[in-house]
Amino acid sequence: MEGSIVQMGAYIGAGLACMGMGGAAVGVGNVAGNFLSGALRNPSAAAGQTATLFIGIAFAEALGIFSFLVALLLMFAV
Amino acid sequence: MSEAAHNSEGLVFHPMDQFIVRPLFGDDGVVGPLTFTNAALWMLVAVLMATLLFVVGTRGRSIVPTRVQSIAELAYGFVHKMVEDVSGKDGLKFFPYIFTLFIFIVFSNFLGLIPGAFTSTSHIAVTAVLAVAVFLTVTIVGFVKNGAGFLGLFWVTSAPLPLRPILALIEIISYFVRPVSHSIRLAGNMMAGHAVIKVFAAFAPLILMSTIGLAVTPLSILAITAMYGLEILVAFIQAYVFTILTCVYLKDALHPHH
Numbered sequence: 001m002e003g004s005i006v007q008m009g010a011y012i013g014a015g016l017a018c019m020g021m022g023g024a025a026v027g028v029g030n031v032a033g034n035f036l037s038g039a040l041r042n043p044s045a046a047a048g049q050t051a052t053l054f055i056g057i058a059f060a061e062a063l064g065i066f067s068f069l070v071a072l073l074l075m076f077a078v
Numbered sequence: 079m080s081e082a083a084h085n086s087e088g089l090v091f092h093p094m095d096q097f098i099v100r101p102l103f104g105d106d107g108v109v110g111p112l113t114f115t116n117a118a119l120w121m122l123v124a125v126l127m128a129t130l131l132f133v134v135g136t137r138g139r140s141i142v143p144t145r146v147q148s149i150a151e152l153a154y155g156f157v158h159k160m161v162e163d164v165s166g167k168d169g170l171k172f173f174p175y176i177f178t179l180f181i182f183i184v185f186s187n188f189l190g191l192i193p194g195a196f197t198s199t200s201h202i203a204v205t206a207v208l209a210v211a212v213f214l215t216v217t218i219v220g221f222v223k224n225g226a227g228f229l230g231l232f233w234v235t236s237a238p239l240p241l242r243p244i245l246a247l248i249e250i251i252s253y254f255v256r257p258v259s260h261s262i263r264l265a266g267n268m269m270a271g272h273a274v275i276k277v278f279a280a281f282a283p284l285i286l287m288s289t290i291g292l293a294v295t296p297l298s299i300l301a302i303t304a305m306y307g308l309e310i311l312v313a314f315i316q317a318y319v320f321t322i323l324t325c326v327y328l329k330d331a332l333h334p335h336h
Contacts, residue, residue: 051164051322058319062259065266 010074017071024064031056093276097200097269116196117204124185124198132181153181157321164325168332175215176328179208180321187268187313191306200268202261209261212324220331231334260323267316271309278302 035053039046101113109115131153135146143151157177161169183199190197198204220228232249234242281298285291 051160054315054319054322055326058263058323062263065259065262068266068270069262 006078010078014071014074017067017074020067020070021064024061024067027060027063028057031060091276091280093273093280096196096272096276099201117198117201120189120196121186121198121204124182124189127185127189128181160322161325164322165329165332169325169328172215172219172328176321176324179212179324180317183208183264183320184314184317187317188310190268190272191309191313197268197272199264200272202265205261205265206257208264208320209257212260212327213257216324216327216331219328220334223332224334228331228334231330235335256327260320264316264320267312271305271312275302275305275309278305 031053035046035049035056039049099109099115099117101107101109101115102119103114131146132150135144136150138144138147140147154177157180158170158173161173161176165172186197186199186204189195190200220231224230232246232253234245234249237245278298278301281294282302283291283295284298285295
């Protein structure tokens with residue numbers, strides 16, 4: 001009984017951790033959208049900034065991946 | 079994860095079954111430190127493919143490159159430019175290491191997309207080794223090149239003085255989280271994409287069981303195709319992101335002052 005409550009809590013927590021994905025989605029969309037609006041204003045400068053774009057996306061995405069990690073830990077490690 | 083446990087119900091296979099590390103020889107199924115597993119096999123295939131591309135493919139050294147030679151030259155030029163742009167001219171000393179990382183990851187990612195293949199980069203054990211190696215290299219290079227001046231990376235002199243200890247704390251935490259995020263980003267992306275494909279694949283045989291499959295099966299096959307296309311993109315972008323972050327960390331080590 002006690003074990004099944006713990007397992008239920010772990011599954012609910014894993015589901016809740018998936019909300020972090022929404023935050024990562026907002027962050028990545030923000031980075032890409034702002035890059036695009038800047039790139040359309042000054043297209044000649046855009047090509048040199050694609051590396052910065054990907055670095056920004058990677059940093060924004062990292063926090064979403066931490067929530068994925070929390071979900072994985074709850075599913076398989078707790 | 080036991081395989082037999084979830085075979086009893088509707089799903090014939092579990093989406094995460096594709097990531098199980100199995101020994102290739104012997105039936106006992108025990109994975110020891112020296113067991114030759116499917117993960118080891120596919121890493122070996124990635125290394126062999128890279129060797130084939132760069133040793134055999136460029137053997138002719140023709141002025142007008144053949145197709146294979148020009149693929150090798152394009153990859154070399156791409157990473158060379160990336161290291162030079164992001165880390166600066168003095169970062170080029172580390173170009174062989176960064177190029178090796180990129181080629182290994184890109185080959186592992188693309189080989190994992192072959193149906194039935196094993197994606198070695200979907201395992202945190204594999205990517206963590208790569209990320210920790212980068213972390214140690216960067217830290218050692220930073221201290222060797224700058225001595226104690228490397229600690230200036232954590233002391234943001236452009237910020238007002240009262241803020242600096244707080245910023246130092248944040249910078250130190252973010253520095254030590256680097257190997258974690260660096261490895262989990264790659265492994266998580268590969269694992270999640272392949273698991274999504276398998277989830278859609280589980281819906282595909284529904285047409286054999288009920289009439290609702292007439293609607294679901296074509297949709298799921300379309301979804302598999304679309305996800306596979308996205309995964310080809312992700313396989314390259316994640317290798318690119320891993321490499322470019324290595325370059326950024328290297329730049330921090332070579333020039334720690336903001």
